[in-house]
Amino acid sequence: MPNQKKIPNLGIGIGFRPIHYAEICAHWPPIDWFELISENFLLASGETMERLDRLLERYPVVLHGVTLAIGSADPLDFDYLKKLKALARKTKAPWVSDHLCWGKLAGAHYHDLLPLPQRRDVAAYVAERARIVQDFLEVPFALENVSSYAGYKEDEMSEWEFYRTVVEQADIYMMLDVNNIYVSSRNHGFAPKEYYSQLPLERVIQIHLAGHSDYGAYCLDTHDNQVCDEVWKIYAEVYPKTKGISTLLEWDGRFLSFEATWQEALKAKEFQSQALLEAAR
Amino acid sequence: MNFDPKVPSSLLEMQTWFGEIARRPLRELDSLRIPLYEASMEEEIERRISAGPHLKPAQRIGIYNQQYWFRLFTLLQEAYPTLIRLFGYDDFNDLIAEPYLQKYSDLHWSIPRLGLRLPQWIEEEYKEDDRLLVLQAAQVDEIHERLFLAPRLPLPKKSDFWKKTFYLQPFVSAISLSGDFFSFREELIKEDPLYWEENDFPKIDGSQKRVFALSYRQGSFWKEEINPAQKTLLQAFEKGASLADACSQIEEDEAEGKIGDWFQNWAAKGWFTTEAFRWV
16 A cells, blocks of 8 residues: 655645746756656756756656556557656656556557546556556656546546546555646536545645636636636645645646746645644634 | 557557547537537447537547647647748648648657658658748758757767767758758748738748758757768768768769868767667
8 A cells, every 4th residue: 555654745846847947947946846747858868968967956856747648558668668767766756657548549649638438447457557657667656637528428437436446456646636626527517526535545645736728618727827716725625635745836838937837836835724724623 | 550468459449439539630610619520420429428518529529639639730830930930820730730640640759759750741742832942941940850859879989980880969960952041941930920921931042052061059059061972971870871881972072082071070079979869
């Protein structure tokens, strides 16, 4: 059984994105930690690696991938995993994460986080692959819940049951994206609490916060907006139940200045304090 | 095809079906900018995808179809700043990006490599009168993207120099262009793509053929004019060659006895490695 207590609480972090590289490397702001998109560094050399080396001297980092395609019918890509393992070692990342989805077929990448049918046989298939990945990487491995826009008629269980089944069978961790819970709740018509109240929160090692785009009839996970009130509400309810874990704000489009992005992430501290106070009452 | 031997067959079948829809070219869109499908396809989708609180099954899967193209179009537009200005957004998407992505699906997980075969596609498929200009624009854009992404491979040891096969470092490339294409490109990318929908392109005199070596180092692109024999040599090293093999590809009078100097100059700049590298 994974032990959340053995995983460090890094505090509040933001994504290390190219648009902010220059500002970060010029001022080394007092950020608790950074999340790297693994793929941005797996093939990097020269200046990018020099920049990473300087970052690693100053901050803890974790690795978050987008192309593992854990649920794809294709075989696991061990060339990719070897590079990921080497990067995890170099960065001393305390954990590595990717998404509970598929996104590759017959060698071709869709560059998207596509939804899996929520069936027992699919959960077992994904769980076995996730276990292999964690064993291979030799660091704690977490899967993130994705925002989804469609469900299958063949689904045998809810998204949260599927998520729970995969991580428990694989004996891995959860990287819980509370914005994705909200986006999926709007797109599928369930209450967010129904989702997170049925998760094994002791397996959550990191929370993602982000903004989305609301088109009325559906929401899209765009990471280009402030975190909305409903998502902060989910965060405030989930965070105290996790015994204190790392939180990260993702921002990937319509970028703000580095300082404004960091200020948005720092709002998490207020919600943490409020939530802990309420929990103590 | 190579699949995980343990994949449930129904999952493989579903991913094949879903993937085909996600990759369908966008034609007619509804008021939410979600693709519309013909009736028979909608029926098939309804058999597999459940309805949402506000969207029909076809609209729900259509979001993935829409996002696939929006995302990849945007990536190619960013990677090809000259081409996007020559064509404008709509024509670039319809005439270049969509048919390219239909022929060459992305076989690498690294998103920036998505467009690396676009010049090859233009050579194979683009037959319009402006073919040469379009091809050069694509080649120059692609070289900039490729050199920027290129790794630095280990430099050869001194003892390697007369024995081994050498490769050009992936951050160096040679190209022949008609006229002063670089000035043309510079003028073009100073303005937004929408500007060029209303204004004439800068003039380019394409009568003279010029050859360049491009490299990316210390955060900048460097270009230097070279002669055709130097280009032949550099391209031989791009594929991998010993110094003797590379020399055998040019006539002695072309080199004017300067091959040794050229090679030393390039080696001093760190342009060689003994490791082969494949992009895709």
